[in-house]
Amino acid sequence: LVWLRRTTHYLFIVVVAVNSALLTINAGDYIFYTDWAWTSFVVFSISQSTMLVVGAIYYMLFTGVPGTATYYATIMTIYTWVAKGAWFALGYPYDFVVVPVWIPSAMLLDLAYWATRRNKHAAILIGGVLVGMSLPLFNMINLLLVADPLEMAFKYPRPTLPPYMTPIEPQVGKFYNSPVALGAGAGAVLCVPIAALGAKLNTWTYRWMA
Numbered sequence: 001l002v003w004l005r006r007t008t009h010y011l012f013i014v015v016v017a018v019n020s021a022l023l024t025i026n027a028g029d030y031i032f033y034t035d036w037a038w039t040s041f042v043v044f045s046i047s048q049s050t051m052l053v054v055g056a057i058y059y060m061l062f063t064g065v066p067g068t069a070t071y072y073a074t075i076m077t078i079y080t081w082v083a084k085g086a087w088f089a090l091g092y093p094y095d096f097v098v099v100p101v102w103i104p105s106a107m108l109l110d111l112a113y114w115a116t117r118r119n120k121h122a123a124i125l126i127g128g129v130l131v132g133m134s135l136p137l138f139n140m141i142n143l144l145l146v147a148d149p150l151e152m153a154f155k156y157p158r159p160t161l162p163p164y165m166t167p168i169e170p171q172v173g174k175f176y177n178s179p180v181a182l183g184a185g186a187g188a189v190l191c192v193p194i195a196a197l198g199a200k201l202n203t204w205t206y207r208w209m210a
Helices: 002-029 041-063 068-089 103-115 120-144 149-155 179-209
Strands: none
Touching: 002 041, 002 068, 041 068, 041 103, 041 120, 041 179, 068 103, 103 120, 120 179
């Protein structure tokens, strides 16, 4: 039954990665879209980095194979691009949905795991910090490519946006002096305990499947 166990395991990776992407798309109902992407960049960074690291650590330690985190991030990216295409098909502009850049941060996590000779604690500490610090930087570059997020917000308001979050006036730069620094700092701090949680979940699951 080894083949059945392995097949089930890799199916779990796909299912959880797809559902992680779905949760991330709808996290806070405003994080993923250009309408509030700038003013909530810190929240965006924290949610994206922690969502990535908990699943990536979980499956990377379960398989023990460096590269699993990148595989996990790739599935999330593909699924989200499908969602982006769906919004585009509904008549929204191409850059209405911003796809987070997960893969480079996941590669750093895999690199930390490989370079420390598959040391679990080093992957949690070093990999978690690397993900938390790098993801805001990569995504700020990603968001810079979006054409005038505030214009998109007023022209294409989200039907599911709560009334209390409807944009009233431009708020860019009002709340955070440096969203990249704040996002990276908070992400780096929070990703370590989140990665530890993923490792603990991995231990419980491994014992359950043994």
